[in-house]
Amino acid sequence: MTAGRIFTFWFLIFTFAAVYYFMERAKKGNLPGVRPIAGLAALDEAVGRATELGRPVFFVPGRAEINSADAAQTLAALEILSHVAEKTAAYDTGLITAVAAPNTYPVAQEVVRESYLKVGKPDAYDPDMVQFYSSEQFAFGSACLGVMMREKVAAAVMVGFFQAESLLLAEGANQAGAISISGCTRLYQIPFFVVACDYTLIGEELFAGGAYLTKNPIKLGSMQGQDLAKLVSVLFVALGAILETFGNHSLTQLFKK
Amino acid sequence: MTTNWEVWVSALLTLGAYSILFSENKFFQLVEHIFVGVGAGFAVVVNYYSIVNKGIKPMTGKGEWWLIIPLLIGVMLFGRFVKGMAWITRIPISLLVGIGVALALRGAVQAELVQQISANFINVVGKTPGATINNLVMVVGTIGTIMYFFFTYKQTPIVMAGSAVGKWIMMVAFGAAFGNAVQGRISLLISRLQYLFGTWIHLIPTK
Amino acid sequence: MKRELPLGITAVVGFLFLVQYFFKIAILKSMTDELTDWGTIVSAFAALLAAAGLYKIHLEKIARRKGPWEMSIVLVLVMTAFIIFGVFLGQKSAPYLFLSNQVLVPLSAAIFSLLIFYIGSAAFRAFRLRNLEAGLLLGSGFLVMLGRAPIGEVVWKKFPVIADWLMKWPNLAGNRGVLIGASIGSIAIGLRILVGIDRGHLGQD
Numbered sequence: 001m002t003a004g005r006i007f008t009f010w011f012l013i014f015t016f017a018a019v020y021y022f023m024e025r026a027k028k029g030n031l032p033g034v035r036p037i038a039g040l041a042a043l044d045e046a047v048g049r050a051t052e053l054g055r056p057v058f059f060v061p062g063r064a065e066i067n068s069a070d071a072a073q074t075l076a077a078l079e080i081l082s083h084v085a086e087k088t089a090a091y092d093t094g095l096i097t098a099v100a101a102p103n104t105y106p107v108a109q110e111v112v113r114e115s116y117l118k119v120g121k122p123d124a125y126d127p128d129m130v131q132f133y134s135s136e137q138f139a140f141g142s143a144c145l146g147v148m149m150r151e152k153v154a155a156a157v158m159v160g161f162f163q164a165e166s167l168l169l170a171e172g173a174n175q176a177g178a179i180s181i182s183g184c185t186r187l188y189q190i191p192f193f194v195v196a197c198d199y200t201l202i203g204e205e206l207f208a209g210g211a212y213l214t215k216n217p218i219k220l221g222s223m224q225g226q227d228l229a230k231l232v233s234v235l236f237v238a239l240g241a242i243l244e245t246f247g248n249h250s251l252t253q254l255f256k257k
Numbered sequence: 258m259t260t261n262w263e264v265w266v267s268a269l270l271t272l273g274a275y276s277i278l279f280s281e282n283k284f285f286q287l288v289e290h291i292f293v294g295v296g297a298g299f300a301v302v303v304n305y306y307s308i309v310n311k312g313i314k315p316m317t318g319k320g321e322w323w324l325i326i327p328l329l330i331g332v333m334l335f336g337r338f339v340k341g342m343a344w345i346t347r348i349p350i351s352l353l354v355g356i357g358v359a360l361a362l363r364g365a366v367q368a369e370l371v372q373q374i375s376a377n378f379i380n381v382v383g384k385t386p387g388a389t390i391n392n393l394v395m396v397v398g399t400i401g402t403i404m405y406f407f408f409t410y411k412q413t414p415i416v417m418a419g420s421a422v423g424k425w426i427m428m429v430a431f432g433a434a435f436g437n438a439v440q441g442r443i444s445l446l447i448s449r450l451q452y453l454f455g456t457w458i459h460l461i462p463t464k
Numbered sequence: 465m466k467r468e469l470p471l472g473i474t475a476v477v478g479f480l481f482l483v484q485y486f487f488k489i490a491i492l493k494s495m496t497d498e499l500t501d502w503g504t505i506v507s508a509f510a511a512l513l514a515a516a517g518l519y520k521i522h523l524e525k526i527a528r529r530k531g532p533w534e535m536s537i538v539l540v541l542v543m544t545a546f547i548i549f550g551v552f553l554g555q556k557s558a559p560y561l562f563l564s565n566q567v568l569v570p571l572s573a574a575i576f577s578l579l580i581f582y583i584g585s586a587a588f589r590a591f592r593l594r595n596l597e598a599g600l601l602l603g604s605g606f607l608v609m610l611g612r613a614p615i616g617e618v619v620w621k622k623f624p625v626i627a628d629w630l631m632k633w634p635n636l637a638g639n640r641g642v643l644i645g646a647s648i649g650s651i652a653i654g655l656r657i658l659v660g661i662d663r664g665h666l667g668q669d
Contacts, residue, residue, distance in 0.1 A: 071357025132514035139296030207649025240378035298546025304508035331509030351470035355477030369647035402641020430638025436608030
């Protein structure tokens with residue numbers, strides 16, 4: 001095994017096992033309660049507002065390619081897109097999904113199409129609900145600004161991987177008078193979203209979307225497994241600091257293996 | 258004022274981009290559509306050369322015949338336009354998602370999980386009371402922030418206290434990062450203004 | 465077949481990359497390098513597909529005189545010209561370089577520099593919030609901004625020290641916690657996709 005990755009390997013196996021165990025448990029009906037997550041709870045309110053106003057919902061699933069190291073954020077964003085598209089389909093509300101990563105484009109189309117099928121409105125689905133603008137960061141940003149304002153979007157959901165264009169999108173939503181919901185795990189961008197948006201999914205809250213919105217038992221179980229991994233992380237941080245304070249480096253060395 | 262028409266083009270486009278600050282207008286629309294056109298064209302050109310240089314040329318020139326496989330998988334993305342063949346699009350998507358998920362997992366578990374945990378393995382008692390406080394802020398702040406992301410645990414007083422500390426630390430952290438970015442963004446604006454007032458209309462000296 | 469094959473491909477490719485990361489096996493390294501190149505090639509086709517979608521939307525707008533359709537004409541012309549220059553004249557041709565250097569680059573810089581105005585408007589709105597969290601956010605933001613600006617040091621020489629402290633300790637602690645949480649979220653969604661539980665991205669049969 002590659003030196004320096006042995007402990008990492010076992011930690012990954014542990015996290016896999018924790019998630020898997022709780023998913024199996026959830027299948028048998030042992031479902032956890034989940035604390036409210038304001039940004040996710042606000043999604044339905046946002047679609048409702050757009051419906052009342054007769055204006056579209058604008059959705060951006062981030063800019064990361066699905067074969068990149070940031071793919072997990074895009075895939076989490078697509079889970080949220082699936083929920084939003086179900087709602088827009090159910091209420092006959094307009095939906096504009098803006099895509100920057102070319103290989104996310106066919107996937108996003110598939111996700112939206114499936115949502116419209118799921119609520120029994122296949123005829124209401126239009127492939128142009130998903131639009132590719134540009135993979136160039138600021139060309140994409142300027143297109144989003146223009147579209148949000150021209151179409152007078154009532155809600156803007158911007159979740160996934162973002163870079164400096166985050167503030168451009170958030171302020172564009174504000175200029176358009178839209179309710180804004182953002183979400184990102186990238187540390188440089190969360191502050192801009194937090195300051196500029198009505199609601200922000202911070203870090204792991206983005207990944208909670210699938211479970212929280214669908215109430216899918218398996219995904220809820222997964223959430224419980226994730227919590228166990230976090231609890232273990234907390235215990236490691238505390239134990240490691242205590243041991244180091246007393247001059248014991250055993251845990252530090254174990255983590256380096 | 259410069260007579261270089263290329264500089265005029267750049268300067269006018271820059272002004273058009275700035276016009277969005279007032280309202281959505283025709284000038285911005287023009288700039289936006291030019292920008293998207295060039296941006297999308299750029300993507301097509303770059304990816305066209307990826308197909309040629311990474312796929313077709315090595316396959317035909319160097320005998321790397323197996324590159325026919327990714328080329329065919331790529332073509333499958335267009336399967337949606339052939340009746341009854343839409344499902345075939347899933348093959349390229351599944352390949353890309355497989356790569357992406359694995360890369361994400363590798364990055365997450367090593368750099369974002371294990372290394373971030375072990376970065377807190379520090380001697381909390383510093384050489385001065387101030388150093389001890391700093392170390393405590395680090396360890397307690399990290400623990401509190403992780404506890405903020407406990408979604409399924411009962412909100413007991415301990416969880417609630419940890420979560421509250423985490424929220425406060427995150428707000429201070431985000432505020433600090435926001436303030437830290439201001440200076441850099443001002444520099445960007447200054448650089449553009451130098452271009453407009455210097456390179457374009459020669460109102461200020463250029464370097 | 466229509467569902468199992470894609471799920472199988474994701475699982476095999478994903479686990480191959482994971483095993484290669486943890487175990488030193490030469491053949492796996494060359495396999496994953498090859499697959500990475502395959503990913504680039506396949507993604508390149510996705511870019512062509514996405515660009516075709518963009519053409520379709522704007523050509524329809526032009527045909528139906530919908531929205532700012534005159535602008536769609538500009539977009540289609542510029543995009544087509546850029547593609548022709550890049551593919552037929554080459555990436556070092558003068559017209560291609562003009563569109564790159566005098567349009568793409570300055571426009572990127574212009575839009576990027578807009579952000580300072582948006583930082584101002586976003587901070588102004590946030591100022592109106594009156595709760596502890598907003599106070600902490602704005603307070604630390606204001607202190608770091610002063611500490612980083614030349615004027616801050618003139619007003620009080622401790623501002624840069626405070627800014628450094630905020631960045632080095634609370635900022636780092638908060639960021640570490642967020643990263644640890646997010647990484648566990650990534651691992652969970654990754655596992656669910658690899659074992660075929662999350663399959664929304666593949667669509668229905």
